[in-house]
Amino acid sequence: MNGAERCQPLLGVLREPARMADLDLGEWDRLLRQAGSAGLLSRLAVQAEALDARIPAPVRPHLAAARTVAAKQRQAVRWEARRVAKALAGLDCPVLLLKGAAYALADLPPAPGRLFGDIDLLVPKAQLGRAEGALMLAGWHASGKSEYDQRYYRRWMHELPPMIHLRRGTVLDVHHNLLPETSRIPTQAGPVLAGARPLPNMPGLYVPADTELVLHSACHLFHEGEWGHGLRDLVDLDALLRAFASVRFWPQLLSRAAELNLGRPLYYALDCCRRWLSTPVPEEILATCPARPPVWQRPLMRALFDRGLASAHTNCRQPGTGAALFLLFVRGHYLRMPWRLLVPHLLHQALRRDPPQD
Amino acid sequence: MSSSSPRTWRVPPEADPRHRDWEDEDVFFHGGAGDTHRLSAPAALVLLCLMRSPADEATLAAALAEAAACGSDEAGVALVAILAELERLEFAEPLA
Amino acid sequence: MKLGELSARELRDRLADNALVLRTGPFAMRMHSPLPQVADGLRRLYADFPLGDGAFCDFHVRVGPPTGIRRWLKPQINFWYDGHSPFKPLPANHAFALLEWGMNWCVAGHAHHYLMLHAAVLEQNGRALVMPGDPGAGKSTLTAALMLSGWRLLSDEIALIDRDDGLLVGLGRPVSLKNASIDVIQQHFPDAVIGAPAHDTHKGTVAHLRPTPDSVARVAVKARPAWVIFPRWREGAEARLSPHSRAEAFLHTASHAFNYSLLGGLGFDLNAALMDACACHDFEYSRLEDAVRVFAELATS
Numbered sequence: 001m002n003g004a005e006r007c008q009p010l011l012g013v014l015r016e017p018a019r020m021a022d023l024d025l026g027e028w029d030r031l032l033r034q035a036g037s038a039g040l041l042s043r044l045a046v047q048a049e050a051l052d053a054r055i056p057a058p059v060r061p062h063l064a065a066a067r068t069v070a071a072k073q074r075q076a077v078r079w080e081a082r083r084v085a086k087a088l089a090g091l092d093c094p095v096l097l098l099k100g101a102a103y104a105l106a107d108l109p110p111a112p113g114r115l116f117g118d119i120d121l122l123v124p125k126a127q128l129g130r131a132e133g134a135l136m137l138a139g140w141h142a143s144g145k146s147e148y149d150q151r152y153y154r155r156w157m158h159e160l161p162p163m164i165h166l167r168r169g170t171v172l173d174v175h176h177n178l179l180p181e182t183s184r185i186p187t188q189a190g191p192v193l194a195g196a197r198p199l200p201n202m203p204g205l206y207v208p209a210d211t212e213l214v215l216h217s218a219c220h221l222f223h224e225g226e227w228g229h230g231l232r233d234l235v236d237l238d239a240l241l242r243a244f245a246s247v248r249f250w251p252q253l254l255s256r257a258a259e260l261n262l263g264r265p266l267y268y269a270l271d272c273c274r275r276w277l278s279t280p281v282p283e284e285i286l287a288t289c290p291a292r293p294p295v296w297q298r299p300l301m302r303a304l305f306d307r308g309l310a311s312a313h314t315n316c317r318q319p320g321t322g323a324a325l326f327l328l329f330v331r332g333h334y335l336r337m338p339w340r341l342l343v344p345h346l347l348h349q350a351l352r353r354d355p356p357q358d
Numbered sequence: 359m360s361s362s363s364p365r366t367w368r369v370p371p372e373a374d375p376r377h378r379d380w381e382d383e384d385v386f387f388h389g390g391a392g393d394t395h396r397l398s399a400p401a402a403l404v405l406l407c408l409m410r411s412p413a414d415e416a417t418l419a420a421a422l423a424e425a426a427a428c429g430s431d432e433a434g435v436a437l438v439a440i441l442a443e444l445e446r447l448e449f450a451e452p453l454a
Numbered sequence: 455m456k457l458g459e460l461s462a463r464e465l466r467d468r469l470a471d472n473a474l475v476l477r478t479g480p481f482a483m484r485m486h487s488p489l490p491q492v493a494d495g496l497r498r499l500y501a502d503f504p505l506g507d508g509a510f511c512d513f514h515v516r517v518g519p520p521t522g523i524r525r526w527l528k529p530q531i532n533f534w535y536d537g538h539s540p541f542k543p544l545p546a547n548h549a550f551a552l553l554e555w556g557m558n559w560c561v562a563g564h565a566h567h568y569l570m571l572h573a574a575v576l577e578q579n580g581r582a583l584v585m586p587g588d589p590g591a592g593k594s595t596l597t598a599a600l601m602l603s604g605w606r607l608l609s610d611e612i613a614l615i616d617r618d619d620g621l622l623v624g625l626g627r628p629v630s631l632k633n634a635s636i637d638v639i640q641q642h643f644p645d646a647v648i649g650a651p652a653h654d655t656h657k658g659t660v661a662h663l664r665p666t667p668d669s670v671a672r673v674a675v676k677a678r679p680a681w682v683i684f685p686r687w688r689e690g691a692e693a694r695l696s697p698h699s700r701a702e703a704f705l706h707t708a709s710h711a712f713n714y715s716l717l718g719g720l721g722f723d724l725n726a727a728l729m730d731a732c733a734c735h736d737f738e739y740s741r742l743e744d745a746v747r748v749f750a751e752l753a754t755s
Contacts, residue, residue: 025510033514033536058482058510065566072392072716078372079390168391313537376719378726383701387722392715394708394722396701 007231007316010034014235015278017047021054028059038312039232042070043113070113077104077116080170084119085204087138091130094206096122096196098175098216099236102207105199109239114232118162118171122208124193125176132160132174140165140172148348178216178260179223185335187219187260210244211256218269219262223335227308227328231276234309237269238277250285263291271298272305304328364415366453367441369408375449377406391448400426401440405449412453415441458501466493472516475506479614479625479673481565483557484511487549488518489531495550495649499628499662502670513560517553519546535560544655551652551660554630558611561625562712568623569615569724570712575608575622576600578753581680582622584613584732586707592687595635596745598663602643603746605753607669608677612712616676617720620727626673628662636661642742681752682707682732685739693744695735695752703734 009027013019023031035041045066048055055063081101088095096102098120103111123131132142140163142150153161158177164170177189196206208216214237221233257263267289273279274286286292293301307324310316333345369375374389384402387394397405403425404418415437422440423433444450457465457476468474472486476496483506487493516534520543530543533556540559544552562570574585574597583605587593594610601607608614608624616623631639631648636659639646647664682703683695704725708714714721739745 029510037536037538056510058512061480061565061567062512065564068566068717068720072718075390075718076392079392082370082372082390374719376722378704378722378729380700380704380729383699385701385704385726387719389719392718394705394714396705 006318007034007310007312010038010040010231010313010316011276013044014040014231017044018051020044020048021051025056025058028056032059032062034313034316039115039229040235042066042115043235046070046113067113070115073116074104074111074114076170077101077119080119080168081105081202081205083138084121084135084172085202087134087140088123088131089204090134091123091127091204093124093127094193094196094198095131095204096193096206096208097199098122098208099220102213103236105202105205106207108213109243110236114236118173120173120175122175122178122189122192125189128160128174128176132163135163135172135174139167143171152345178219178262185219185223185261185264187262191256191259192216210240210249211253212260214240214244214253214269215257215260215262215266219265222265222268222305224328224332226332227311227325230305230309231312234269234272234276238273238279241270241273241279241281245280250282254285254289258290261291263289264293266290267292268301268305271302272309275302276309304331366412366414367408367418367444367450368412368453369405370448370451373449375405375409377402377409386449388447388449393447395447400436401443404437404440405444408444408450455505456501457496457503457505460505462493462497465497466490469493469496473508475508475511476500477504477506478557478627480623481512481561481625482506482508482510483560484508484514485553486514486516486518487553489546489549491547491549491650492517492553495553495662498647498649499664502665502667503626513557513564515553515556515560517549517556533559548652548655548660550649550662551630551655554628554662557627561614562612565614566713566716568617569714569717569721571613571615571707571714571725572611572710572712573613573707574610575613575624575677576605577608577622577624577677578605580678581753582608582677583681583683583749583752584622584679584707584728585683585685586703586710587611588684588686591685592635592739593685594629594631595638595687595742596685596739598629598631598635598639598646599642599742599746600749601629601663601666601669602639602646603750605749606672606677607665608673615679615724615728617717617724619676620679620724620731621676622679623676624669624673626665626669628665631661631663633658638742639663679728679731680733682728682734683737684735685737685745687740688738689740691738691740693737693739693741693748695737695748698734698736700729700732700734704729 009023009031013031035044045063048063097105100114100116101119103114142161143164150161153159158179159173159175163172179185179187192208192212195209195212197209199205199207217233217237221230257266270281270286274281304324304327307321308328311321311325372390376387378385383396385396386405400422407413407418407421419430419433419437422437423430441450469485470488474485476483476485514536518531520532529546531546531549532539532543533541533552572587574593576583585593597610607626608622610629614623636648636651640648649662651659651661653659684698708725714725
């Protein structure tokens, strides 16, 4: 596995955090840069805290700094979630936190050391308008100045344009489905909302069921056009799978994948997790995954995804990464929109003038 | 807006406030939101009370009146504005 | 070994080969640049700085032309931090200034092991002075003058506060001077070594002043904060210290810090400890020699 071999020492340490105690200064120099680029430095820093005495002195300040950043973001996400709960308290429907915010608020294994950007929310489509109104009253405003952007998000995607809080600058992405309306792989939000569980300390806020957390992470990653955070998302998946793995969980995961039509991205997720992070996925689960790709297609997709995952840092890249990233970018768009919408969209994006820099 | 019974106020959970003062000027840190503010002496007094424990409006007004050596009516009026400001800064919330 | 002990040739070669490692205070910087003006600037201003062994570097930086076809279109250069380019490209003759800004960016954006305030820091007789920066206040001119009058420079831009003991940590790097202050300093201190100016930068004309050998030699000595002083140059003003509210100073330093909010409660505690430890003043002046005198008196008080 070429890509994985080149991603050392990062990959070795992701598989076995205790190895950090044995790295020399040269390896640390590489590791900090690979992990920093991949968005994984804070995670490693949290895992390294227990090993602190065995970490070389020049390295420790970097890890302390990375832990500080993650701790701050975690606290900020919690507070922001409280505010969201308060703003949407009048809505008579579940409000789901997705991905990073869900991991943080529900204290799930991907949370320690994770960095967060926007907060992702899921509400029933019928409530989208009221949710947007309530959030605006509380100070969040839709970004995406142009009419085109508004239409792109509202009509074609599965979310409102990002909502930015006027005072705090925090960003909310409000979705009504896991994948865009125009997506080639149609999926349903109803079962996800129905299966959600409430957060104990935040009335009104919910997180998806375990199987849905995995499926959402998988479909987000494997439908993605940009792979800068690919390895980080894979690490999230690995953490979730290891935590949830049980005799009951695996068949539930597959049947839910079939129900939500997300078998294909799940297959890719399980396959990449096994190969990259040695996630203990039972062989028969992969073999019976719904909508798994035909055998002939697998080496090609693996080669693409491997290059995408390894693109995290320049010294992990292999030949063909540039082309692979381009293909993944196109694929990401292709999966989101049919050609009749995609071509005009890409043209529009290419021709628009960027807003003036200040 | 008259209320039949005084509301009880508290510092919101996870607000995690901290306080320091120099030369009788008070600075407060809001741990949850990450904001830092300088508050007037009366507002600081009220917040410091709430940081010790939740309290109802009557108790807070009495504390203000004593510190400012003024009447309870005056203190009551000032308290309304102070609590509104503390609520806006998310240092205080009324208990349901 | 010090940078000044390398021959001009060796310095240029190492720099071009990504093999120059410079220690600036607590940080080891690996530097990469094909540009002669970067080598010249380093030679002129960093001769006293120790070289690192390169086994582990805190920051990997590069200043040079963009890769690919763009390099032939316009003589522009860019700054990279481990392959990422945070700034827009600049004209080639701003290369050394770009390196300095880039190194500040590296520290201010990543060294969250410290509380970092936007302030100049100088030390004398074991006590340190923190001068928060307001643009146009004349902080850099004053910082340069104080250093050249015997104060040890810790930094002209970034006050690094150690989270474990609250002491100030120095970088000892060149002082950035702008426009008129370049001439002012050269006139008052004819022996001062100032690097080649970069004209028409977004800050006007910028040049860098070589740090005194003492500032570089003692950079590893942490300093105890004693004063927080807000300087302000005003035409015709008498050099005068007056009291400044510590609560207000707290809010000012917090709102202008590089990572105060990032550090959360710890940032609050560290900044509060700074205010506890310091006397806080406004300082107004017009003549540099009067300012130096007032501060000399402060140092012996």
